[in-house]
Amino acid sequence: MKRELNITINGQPYNLFVSTHRTLLEVIRDDLDLTGTKVGCEMGECGACTVIMDGRTVNSCLVLAHEAEGCEVQTIEDLTEDGKLHPIQESFVEHGAIQCGFCTSGMIMSTKGLLEKNPNPGEDEIRSEMRGNLCRCTGYVKIVEAIEAVRDGGDK
Amino acid sequence: MTLSRFDLFSPERLDEAVALLKEKGKDTFVMAGGTDLLIKRRHQVIHPRTIVSLKKISGLNRISFRSGKGLTIGATALLGDVARHRTVLRIYPAIAKAAGNTANVQIRNMGTVVGNLCNASPAADNAPALLAMNAALNIVGPQGKRVLPLEDFFLGPGFTALQPAEIVTSVFVPMPLSGSGATYLHLSARGRIDCSAASTGVALTLKGPRIDKLRIFIGACGPTPLRMPKTEKILINQKLTKTLAVRAGLQASKESKPISDVRANEDYRSKMVAVLVRRAILEANKLARDNK
Numbered sequence: 001m002k003r004e005l006n007i008t009i010n011g012q013p014y015n016l017f018v019s020t021h022r023t024l025l026e027v028i029r030d031d032l033d034l035t036g037t038k039v040g041c042e043m044g045e046c047g048a049c050t051v052i053m054d055g056r057t058v059n060s061c062l063v064l065a066h067e068a069e070g071c072e073v074q075t076i077e078d079l080t081e082d083g084k085l086h087p088i089q090e091s092f093v094e095h096g097a098i099q100c101g102f103c104t105s106g107m108i109m110s111t112k113g114l115l116e117k118n119p120n121p122g123e124d125e126i127r128s129e130m131r132g133n134l135c136r137c138t139g140y141v142k143i144v145e146a147i148e149a150v151r152d153g154g155d156k
Numbered sequence: 157m158t159l160s161r162f163d164l165f166s167p168e169r170l171d172e173a174v175a176l177l178k179e180k181g182k183d184t185f186v187m188a189g190g191t192d193l194l195i196k197r198r199h200q201v202i203h204p205r206t207i208v209s210l211k212k213i214s215g216l217n218r219i220s221f222r223s224g225k226g227l228t229i230g231a232t233a234l235l236g237d238v239a240r241h242r243t244v245l246r247i248y249p250a251i252a253k254a255a256g257n258t259a260n261v262q263i264r265n266m267g268t269v270v271g272n273l274c275n276a277s278p279a280a281d282n283a284p285a286l287l288a289m290n291a292a293l294n295i296v297g298p299q300g301k302r303v304l305p306l307e308d309f310f311l312g313p314g315f316t317a318l319q320p321a322e323i324v325t326s327v328f329v330p331m332p333l334s335g336s337g338a339t340y341l342h343l344s345a346r347g348r349i350d351c352s353a354a355s356t357g358v359a360l361t362l363k364g365p366r367i368d369k370l371r372i373f374i375g376a377c378g379p380t381p382l383r384m385p386k387t388e389k390i391l392i393n394q395k396l397t398k399t400l401a402v403r404a405g406l407q408a409s410k411e412s413k414p415i416s417d418v419r420a421n422e423d424y425r426s427k428m429v430a431v432l433v434r435r436a437i438l439e440a441n442k443l444a445r446d447n448k
Contacts, residue, residue: 020163043195044191044195056265062190
């Protein structure tokens with residue numbers, strides 16, 4: 001069953017016609033060609049598909065597209081401004097927090113969600129809040145360092 | 157792998173939702189957050205033809221507290237919102253802890269406490285503390301409303317006492333008496349985010365130094381969360397000591413019915429039940445003493 005879907009993604013309103021069984025992740029990637037959001041486990045465990053929906057981080061693989069009706073969704077593509085990387089992205093690059101890069105979009109969106117909720121998290125809180133994002137290269141130390149640097153840099 | 161295709165309905169009223177469930181019948185599922193339902197579909201454990209989402213029903217996401225009565229957590233109230241709710245943190249810390257320890261941030265931003273119960277996993281993080289605190293479910297269905305003690309809700313892995321076309325609208329937790337304390341403790345292989353390998357919820361009320369009322373439940377160590385009546389019997393009307401807590405833990409271990417699976421083996425589970433129950437009783441007893 002296809003139905004009309006009104007959704008705002010990265011500030012742009014879309015009027016789409018989407019099957020009811022499809023996920024937000026599928027629509028973002030396949031219909032809108034925003035492939036920065038990654039398909040990982042599709043079971044809500046790896047966090048590669050993390051986007052921010054109405055201010056909260058969610059796994060877009062577990063959100064039906066129509067459940068996001070009327071919502072504002074932000075993906076990794078929205079973070080750069082005028083071709084300039086977001087401070088979180090800069091910090092990940094600087095600290096070597098990216099290896100194969102597959103988890104990076106999700107890691108960065110989760111970091112953004114975390115710092116918007118609490119601009120000054122301790123290391124323990126960073127680690128516990130980032131539990132929903134797995135790095136298969138196991139580069140966690142660098143990732144935590146990158147997040148701490150954004151926190152200490154003040155500019156979010 | 158072909159996954160089932162389904163129609164999605166998002167009614168704005170409860171009676172519409174019940175009517176839809178009744179009309180669509182077989183392979184129709186209620187969805188709150190969807191974090192369990194869509195994974196079960198992916199694993200092809202279920203093949204939904206119709207999904208009825210509760211999200212658009214207004215008021216169903218409410219978390220409300222009435223002093224002297226208790227706490228009501230609506231069916232679409234998010235795990236994350238329950239975990240951070242000020243009153244829940246202050247008066248029902250064990251419930252806040254269970255919600256806050258369920259899965260990860262993203263899942264807590266989508267999933268719900270009531271959904272976690274309705275999914276009826278023996279390992280459901282939110283069940284033991286709610287059971288220990290004597291929670292009840294508000295249910296609506298074709299025959300109208302009913303209230304069911306949570307203790308009578310779980311029938312087996314994935315099976316509940318819900319009748320066809322019934323929906324759990326909220327879970328109610330009575331106001332804790334003064335001199336009472338409740339705790340939730342759990343263990344899992346990856347630390348926190350995966351399913352619990354063993355868990356316990358304990359709620360007790362003191363009369364003077366003695367335990368007057370007590371409910372102990374364990375999770376992930378049987379086909380449903382299990383009450384531990386023999387363990388409770390050891391403790392009731394007693395003044396808690398460390399030795400007694402150890403004895404109670406060992407009894408709980410005997411009463412549990414764990415199996416070996418991917419998350420832990422049977423032997424480890426029964427040993428951990430002893431540890432968790434011992435710690436939880438001591439903690440609840442301390443909270444109860446502080447709460448006089």
